[in-house]
Amino acid sequence: MTAPHSPPASAAPRVNPLQRLWLRELGMERLWLRPAPQPQAAPAAMPQVPVPKQESPAATPQVAVSKQESPAPAMPARVGAVPARDAAAPPPASAVRPAGPGPGLRNGPPPKPAPKAEVVTDAAPAVIPVAEAVKNATLDELREQVVACTACGLCGGRRHAVFGHGGQPTRWLVVGEAPGEQEDRQGQPFVGRSGQLLDSMLSAVGMSRERDVFIANVIKCRPPGNRNPKPEEIAACSPYLMRQIALLKPERILVLGRFAAQTLLGTDSTIGSLRGRVHQMKTEEGREIPVIVSYHPAYLLRSPAEKARAWQDLKLASRQL
Ligand code: URA
Numbered sequence: 001m002t003a004p005h006s007p008p009a010s011a012a013p014r015v016n017p018l019q020r021l022w023l024r025e026l027g028m029e030r031l032w033l034r035p036a037p038q039p040q041a042a043p044a045a046m047p048q049v050p051v052p053k054q055e056s057p058a059a060t061p062q063v064a065v066s067k068q069e070s071p072a073p074a075m076p077a078r079v080g081a082v083p084a085r086d087a088a089a090p091p092p093a094s095a096v097r098p099a100g101p102g103p104g105l106r107n108g109p110p111p112k113p114a115p116k117a118e119v120v121t122d123a124a125p126a127v128i129p130v131a132e133a134v135k136n137a138t139l140d141e142l143r144e145q146v147v148a149c150t151a152c153g154l155c156g157g158r159r160h161a162v163f164g165h166g167g168q169p170t171r172w173l174v175v176g177e178a179p180g181e182q183e184d185r186q187g188q189p190f191v192g193r194s195g196q197l198l199d200s201m202l203s204a205v206g207m208s209r210e211r212d213v214f215i216a217n218v219i220k221c222r223p224p225g226n227r228n229p230k231p232e233e234i235a236a237c238s239p240y241l242m243r244q245i246a247l248l249k250p251e252r253i254l255v256l257g258r259f260a261a262q263t264l265l266g267t268d269s270t271i272g273s274l275r276g277r278v279h280q281m282k283t284e285e286g287r288e289i290p291v292i293v294s295y296h297p298a299y300l301l302r303s304p305a306e307k308a309r310a311w312q313d314l315k316l317a318s319r320q321l
Contacts (some may be wrong), residue, residue, distance in 0.1 A: 001310055002215055005316040006072055021103070023243030025161050027052075031243075038169040043085050043286075045082050050286045052054070052072065055236065066227050067079050071234070074090070075284075076301065080127065080128075080129065080130050080133075080149060080150055080151025080152070080236060083209035094298065095270055097121060106127070114186065114259075122155055123218065125197070129148075130145075130149070130236060130237075130239045130240065131152075131239040133145055134239045134240060134242075134243040135243075137243060138247070139244075139247050139248070140198070142163070142243055142244065142247065143163045143238065143288050145225055145240070146161050146163045146220050146240055147160075147161050149161060149220065149237075149240075151236040151237070152221075152228075152232060152233045152237065153233070154219070154222070154223060154224075154233055157222070157224050158179075158184055158222055159184045159185055159187075159222075160179075160183075160184055160185070160187030161187070161220045161221050162179040162183050162184070162187055162189050162217060162221070162222075162243060163187075163217055164187065164189055164204075164212070164213070164214060164216030164217070165209070165213055165221060165241075166209055166213050166214030166215050166216075166313050167196045167208070167210055167211045167213060167214065168214070169210070170211065170213070170214040170248040170249070170250040170251075171199055171207070171212040171250065171251045172207060172212060172213045172214075172251065172253070173213075173216065173244070173245065173250035173252075173253045173254070173255065173319065174190075174202075174213055174214070174215045174216070174253075175217065175218060175253060175256065175258045175260045175264060176189065176194075176215070176216075176217045176218070176240065176253045176256050176260055176296065177217060177218060177219065177229070177257050177301070178188060178217050178219035178221070178222060178226075178229055178297065179217060179219075179220070179221065179222040179224055180192050180222065180226055180298075181196070181222070181226070182195075183217075183222065184194075184221075184222035188254045189215040189299070190209075193301060194252075194297035194298045194300075194301065195297070197297040197300060197301060198215075198256075198297045200312045201297070201310065201311075201314060202314075204313045204314065205315070205318045206318075214244075214246070214248050214250065216241060217260075218237065218238065218241055218259070218263050218264070218285075219233060219234065219240075220237055220238075220240060220258050228259065229259070234263055238263065241264075242255055242284070245281075245283060245289070246283055246284060246285065250289060251289075251290075251292040252289060252291070252292065252317060253289055253290070253292070254282065254291075254292050254294060254313075254314075254317050255291060255292070255293050255294070256294055256295070256296045256297065257271070257295065257298075257299065258270070258271040258283055258296075260296075261293040262312055264275075264281065264291065265279055265281070265291065265293075270291055271293060274293040275292075275294055275309070275313055276309075276312070276313070276316070277293070277316075278290045278291070278292060278316065279291040279292075279293070292312050292313055292316055292317040294311070294313035295309065295313075306316070
């Protein structure tokens with residue numbers, strides 16, 4: 001316990017000025033004026049991702065922050081670069097805030113600058129925007145670009161980018177949302193339970209993923225926890241899908257699920273209003289490709305009663321249009 005009287009002159013209080021005022025009000029100020037603890041060495045097993053600490057205000061560390069950086073993705077930035085906003089998770093508020101009270105911040109010492117995100121670029125090659133890089137890419141080149149892509153923050157958490165897979169010439173291009181856990185592990189699209197259902201749906205209309213169908217996703221890297229992709233991730237990734245469409249020249253496109261349908265058709269209409277009819281998508285070369293919208297297999301697994309509607313969608317897609 002700290003002596004209630006006469007702290008050493010050099011002692012730095014561990015309370016901020018507002019807290020000091022409160023303590024003074026309570027007549028407890030002196031109890032808290034004790035030498036600042038020596039900064040402790042960071043424990044060996046410090047988490048890489050900042051975890052906001054649940055500490056009492058008096059124990060708010062003044063400096064907790066300097067090491068609060070998320071690891072920059074160790075990938076060569078050939079196509080795209082991780083925007084700083086995505087590369088570094090925002091440090092917790094308690095970490096960047098100096099220990100002074102909120103309102104006094106403006107007049108207090110300037111806060112330490114937040115750590116800057118580092119982008120590791122092997123020999124710093126020029127960063128080419130995705131839309132530019134894909135322009136003249138062949139399918140193999142496009143695959144290489146996708147595998148090495150760092151255009152958004154998703155690259156930091158992926159095991160594999162999932163380019164897509166299928167037969168050529170491509171009769172149907174099937175477009176899903178984004179890789180899930182299994183797809184991220186294996187680097188192939190629709191290989192989990194949804195994929196098994198998709199395969200049987202396709203074979204019910206005489207289609208095979210090896211022979212007639214190319215399967216791809218709007219987003220090539222798995223969003224953490226399978227969350228919905230963010231607008232900036234969609235914007236960064238969609239040039240790849242557009243180039244896939246231009247190169248594969250599918251006879252038609254079957255879009256699975258609300259997210260992919262809305263992205264591809266540029267609408268926020270519900271899936272219920274988008275399915276059951278044939279849309280047209282105009283490619284950059286001016287070609288029109290019929291687009292059929294259906295439910296995502298993951299949704300059908302949860303709502304098997306909707307399989308009858310999905311069957312109608314597949315029959316619509318199989319029709320001579
Ligand atoms: N869901 C998708 O949308 N795509 C996949 O590749 C797997 C699951």
